Amino acid sequence: MDSVTQAALGACIGGAIASRTLGRAAIIGGAALGTLPDLDVVLDYGSAVANFTQHRGFSHSLFILVPLGVALALALHRWKPQLSLRRWLAFTLLILVTHPLLDTLTTYGTQLFWPLGSPLGSNSIFIIDPLYTLPLLFAILYGLLRPPAHRALYASLALSSAYLLWALGAQALVDSRVEDQLADRGLAEAPRMVQPMPFTTLLWRVTVLDTDERLEIVTGPFEGDRPLTVERFPRxxxxxxxxxxxxxxxxxxxxxxxxxxxxxxxxxxxxxxxxxxxxxxxxxxxxxxxxxxxxxxxxxxxxxEPRPAMRNDALRAFWSRLSGEAQVLCMASFEALPAGETCS
Structure with a gap:
């Protein structure tokens, strides 16, 4: 997830665990610790591909973060013994470990067991999703104004966690929706990726790899029997x-x-x-x-290569498809079309 979300998650966990003893410092310290794994972005690994694929590597590995969390807890307990060692362990380990666990729900890929295995990514939530982050931010604001604010912090963590469960459920619904049609095309076993469109879990993108082409489908979990629009791109x-x-x-x-x-x-x-x-x-x-x-x-x-620019009306097209005003969103042109029309 984005760094703001990771800091917000760390702040809420820190506040929920330690704000009764440490006050606002628990929220601020939790936010700082929550962003720590992402500081690997300042490292230069020597090439563009190396920088791209090494991000979320060692700094997101449980083999690194768990020992680091224990060492930090021991040091912090010596500094502030009024918070028990058990709570310091909960503070450091939960904040550090939930960071890469949340990242594994996104698409980028997280090397959770670096240096072993492949990157993990369930593609279940977009890297920036306001519906996940906003409850955390509201709780942080309340906690800073009126500490310890335990109820608000726990409630925000419960809401954001419930939203993640919804995202996983919506992903399963979309995958089930496209599965039969892909089977009819002989692509039931083809590699496919189901991931949310930007900033929402109500509209999803399905990418399927065939030998000499890839298929792109945009659909949602509540679209019933609406015909799928399938676009093809050469491979x-x-x-x-x-x-x-x-x-x-x-x-x-x-x-x-x-x-x-x-x-x-x-x-x-x-x-x-x-x-x-x-x-x-x-x-x-x-x-x-x-x-x-x-x-x-x-x-x-x-x-x-430089990042290409989106069309000026891309946001309008996206909103038209999300709101149901349009029933087709063409990925090649990012153009919204009414029902019955097909992408060129």
């Missing part, structure tokens, strides 16, 4: 194989679980993470290799 297996011949290409495939768009432009091999953003405005595109005049490819230290 080139030969370019994917070429990407896999380079070390940083292999790293990207591993990190994204293969949800990549690979293209050649101006003698450069470009790989785009199609999990994040929307078609035409994916934020992470990397140059992996370059082709010389003789047609030979050679790896290059990866660089990141």
């Amino acid at each position: 080139d297996p030969a370019l994917i194989d070429r990407l896999a011949s380079f070390a940083e290409g292999q790293r990207l495939i591993w990190f994204t679980d293969g949800f990549l768009d690979v293209r050649v432009r101006e003698n450069r091999l470009l790989a785009t993470d199609i999990r994040l953003g929307v078609p035409g405005a994916h934020p992470f595109t990397f140059v992996i290799a370059r082709q010389d005049p003789d047609g030979h490819w050679s790896a290059t230290a990866s660089t990141r």
Whole structure:
């Protein structure tokens, strides 16, 4: 999740555990500790792909955070012994561990067991979701004004947790909604990703990988038997194989679980993470290799391409689809259409 949300979660947990003893300092300290794992963004790992795939790595690993939490609790207990060691352990461990656990519900990917295994991401909540964050922020404000505010802090944690459960349920409903139609197309076993559209859990994006194309579907958990609009985007297996011949290409495939768009432009091999953003405005595109005049490819230290701009009317189109005013949202053009029309 975004850093504001992580700080808010840490502040509410810290306040719920220790504000009766530490007052406002428990909320402020919880917010600071809640953002600690994300400080890895200041590190430079040497290339654009390395920086992209190392984020949420060691700093989000339970193998690092649990010992760190114990060490911090012991040190803080020596500094403020009026709070019991058990509560200090609860303070540090819950704040540090819930950070990566919350991140695993997003799409980016979290290396929860670094250096072992692959990144984990359930794709169940968008990285910024006001309905999750706002209850936490209201409780923090109340807790700062009228500490210890235990009821408000506990209530906000309960509401935000219930919202996460709803997100998981909505994701399951959407997955079930598309499953039969994908089976009819022979794609029941094809890799697919079901994730919320920005800032909401009422509208979801389904991405399905076939051999030479990918399918994009936008639908919601309450849309019943409304026909699905399926858009197709080309995939080139030969370019994917070429990407896999380079070390940083292999790293990207591993990190994204293969949800990549690979293209050649101006003698450069470009790989785009199609999990994040929307078609035409994916934020992470990397140059992996370059082709010389003789047609030979050679790896290059990866660089990141500038983020493309969204259409000026993208927000209006998105709201039209979310509100039900439009029944089709074309991902290729991010254009909202009435019922019965199809994307070009």
